[in-house]
Amino acid sequence: MIFEVTPDAPMRPKGTDYLHLGPIHLRTYLRYESFLTPAEHDQLNRTVMTGLRAATPFLDIALHNAAGQATAAPEFIDQLSAAVPRVPFLGYLYFEVLSEYLMLHSATPETKSYAQAGELNNWLYKRLAFAAVDGMDRLFDLARFNPRHHQLVQLIEGIESALAPGAAEYVRRRLSHLFARTALHGSQDVATFTFEGADLGTLREAAPGLVGQMIFREIRYMPRYRQLYHCFEKAKALEAWDYWNSEGIPTPFNGVIPKGEMGINPVYPRSAVRVWTARRDSKGYLHPDEEIEAVLTPHLASWWAPPRRRQTPSATGESRVEPIHTAPSPIPTQRPRHERGTRMTTMPLRLLTGINRTSEPSSGSLILAGDLYRAMPDTHTTFLGREPVDRAWSAAFDQLIPLSTTKRPQGPDFTPYVDELTREVGTHIEKTRPHAIHAQYLGFALSLAFTRAADGIPVVSIAHGPEVMAAERNGRERETLREVAAASTAIVAPTAALADRIDCLTGRRFTDRLTVIPWGIRLSDARVRDRPPPRTGPLSLVHAGRLDDNKSTITVVDALALTDQPHHLTVIGDGTLREHLRQRAIELGLRDRVHFHPFLPRAELWRRLPAFDAFVFTTRGLEAFGLVLIEAQAHGLPVVYSDLASVRELLGSTGVPYTPGDPRSLAMALDEMGRDFRRRTALTEAALHNARRYDIAATGFQLSQLTRCVIRARLVRGWSQTEMARRIRLRSGDLGRPLRTGRDGGVSLGAHP
Missing domain, CATH: 3.40.50.2000 (Glycogen Phosphorylase B;)
Structure with missing residues (x-):
């Protein structure tokens, strides 16, 4: 798409530096702290103070360097690295300073070609993030960015070797001043202030930026954050929109140096916004295609919460993954692969699924199914297929049962065929007693049988594409797809484009059940x-x-x-x-x-x-x-x-x-x-x-989490299908992307993505 924003007068480009949002986070928290229970309030204060006390030696070193002291750069970097797990905000400072260093000092031909076009080389900071932290391309969390000195040198050498010798000293000098500027109140003297021995009340007055950033992060990890989200974030959104308007910012960008993150102020009163769908030419350039009617409105984005895990320092100084404990669930819990070292009891999730074809890796859907259920290790999956069976491929499932009902296509024999298939599927449901059913292909016979025989067991339908094509061509196929969609608690599509076609075929009656979970490979x-x-x-x-x-x-x-x-x-x-x-x-x-x-x-x-x-x-x-x-x-x-x-x-x-x-x-x-x-x-x-x-591991994790949310929602009596879908969306958070119809303009103020 192409967006054209036309203000009523020329505007100077201005960024909103998220590193300076700490005082806003603190002010919002103090305004609404009554929304927390006493236990939550005490836990929040303890967590913040524990982190600050553990990092106090480095925090004071940073202030001393800002005041003119020169700590040896390798020692400074190593102490910074050790302090990041205690005060995650330092990871954000560390990354932004290094990004700034690379973009402002790079002299490669690639960077020079961008400079001739009036642009900074944004690839540099992306390479830095992805090289420094495993999995950063899947979860961009700068609280995990804390390379030690020798790792820092290696990272910069791998990006642009000429910049490696000066990197550590630049970080020492620049980060010290940036920390003092973002952490302390303007009234504080950096040369005399110390974190040593300061209580939380003192720090709220003297270092509101730092305390606010820590409180903001900790609130997002509370089990009740989904209930508190709009209370805290709407106030900040209104303040941000008011600031953008008063400063004349119709298109804010995130940071001091633009890094390709541009937004549109949805309540700017002095600009017009036009929107086109776009086509891309062979060189990758976009051209306006068809203008569409769109009105940007000031809504907060759907509730989002970070993954329910965090990195915490162990006694040895290493980081380990620590689950956040909540009330026990009546269904099995699942851990991501990287959490398998923690102590956490896990019951297998029983799933029933199947594809009404020969059980061998002969098509993309069957290959995907084999990879997908291998990627969900905390599940017990029964697969219904057809003979012959490829034994190596079938090892992805705990049990593979060949169907005996003779297949018949759409036509006069289709109804009795589905009835017979439903009876056979019902027998398998009684024997396997699954927690949930995954109906592969949204509108084919086996999915229809699954939904008719489910008898209260939640069904997650997974679209593959051919059934959508068939429904677009044939009225009977369309009715079958609509029946399966109506009986499904959640509908999963691998792309937003396919989800939109399903949404159109079903008359947009089930938009709230549609979720996008991209497929993957091994x-x-x-x-x-x-x-x-x-x-x-x-x-x-x-x-x-x-x-x-x-x-x-x-x-x-x-x-x-x-x-x-x-x-x-x-x-x-x-x-x-x-x-x-x-x-x-x-x-x-x-x-x-x-x-x-x-x-x-x-x-x-x-x-x-x-x-x-x-x-x-x-x-x-x-x-x-x-x-x-x-x-x-x-x-x-x-x-x-x-x-x-x-x-x-x-x-x-x-x-x-x-x-x-x-x-x-x-x-x-x-x-x-x-x-x-x-x-x-x-x-x-x-x-x-x-x-x-x-990566198929991410697909498996997301689908597993969505399935568990579906089961949990089903256990609560009295919810309508629409209410259940809404609750699932809240519980599953950002794991899968809900289909957006484009009528709302969402805004979310929070930490760096």
Whole structure:
């Protein structure tokens, strides 16, 4: 999308530095502290004071350095690193100072090219964050940013070696002054103030910025935060909007140095906002397409809470994960993979699911199912499938039961077929007694049987795409999809684009039940091999997938006849159009440039992928997700893709789009990539970075958490389906993204994302 904001007069760009929000956090807390119970109030004060006392030696060292003392830089950095787990705000200061150092002092050709365009090199701070903390691409939490001195030097050397020698000294000098400025009240003398022996009342007056930041973070970890969220955050949002208006800020950015985080003030009275959908050209630039009517309104975003875990220092100075204890739940609890070292009793979650096809990894959905339920170790999953059964693939499930009811398609025999299948499924439900049912494919026969036989067991429906295409073509299929949606407590789609199509098919009656949980692959199995330096010239291309009309492999075959360079293409897959595609390649004189291989097991496909220069994706209709795109990117392949909404949602600027179904548009994109080896190098780096966002372990965790919320909601009697969906959304927090219709303009004031 493209947003055009036109103020009534020229405006100087202004940022809102979240590092200075501490006094606002403290002032808001003091205004509404009566909302806390006495026990919560005492616990909050104890936690804040425990952290401050443990970090007092470093806090005073930082003030001494701000006043002119010069602690040795390595010692300063190591003490800073040790203090971050006690006072997480220091991690934010540490990161911002290093980001500033890199962006202001970098002198690489990449940085110079950005400077010529009037921009800072934002890639530097991203590389810093992702290299410094494992998993930062999945949970961007700067409280975990605390490299020691030797790690700091290694980090900067890996980003720009010339800057490594001066990094530690810069941090010492800059962070000391920034800490004094953001932590202390303006009336305090940095040369004489000390944290040693100060009580909380004194610190609220003398260091409101620091105390406010700590209180803000601790409140967000309270078990009751979901009930307190609007009380505390709405007041801050109103104050922020008022400040932006009084300062003349229609488009605030986050920080002192703009880092690509731009927002729109939803209540600015002196500007007009126009909105367009946008199309992307072959170079990645956006162009206005269709103007839409949109009104920005000042609403607070949906409730959000951080993951219910935190890093705490152990007696040895190491960090460990510590669960936050709440009242016991009547259903099993689950831990993320990284929490498995903690003491926490876990009962398996019993799930029933299935796909009404032969039980083997012969399609993207079946491969996904095998990976997904392997990624949920605290579950006991029974899978209903069809014979023959691939024994290696079926090991992903605790039990695989072949269905015996004979399959019948939509038509006169479909109703008795579903009735018979429902009776068989009901028998399996009685035997397995699942806590929840996962109905794969939102509108096919087995999902219909699951929902009809559930008898009060909550159903989470998981959309895969083909059932949505069928429902868009056929009225009976549409009625089946609507029946399953109506009976589901939650509906999961892998992309917002697919969720929106489901929302349209169901008349937007179940919007509150729709949740987006992206799919993923087993990233731990992907291996990026050494590749020869990119060259200018013809490309070795690969395309993998089902060979049918929707996948539109014909587009790339026709495109090769239009390219200026003699690119070569390998097509991997089976389907109804395989022979037609082979004949088309011969007709176009491409017999020696287009090669066909049958469907390959994933391990073999992954072994071959690094041998190619680029991957070509050609689907022209609906694509639910496109796992093969992430597989290609995970192996370092630049991707040329048909510009569909769902694919654009996954790849964005990390791939090269072309007009779906247009061979000439694809030919131009391929020739441009063949000529520009520097761009291919950049796309390889972008591909690897983007692929890291889609780990099947994250998909499994999010789906498991949503399922547990569904079960917990079902246990409370008297809730309507709509109320249950709303409560699930509150409990599941930010794990899955609820579908947004675009009517609300959400604003959230909080810590750095």
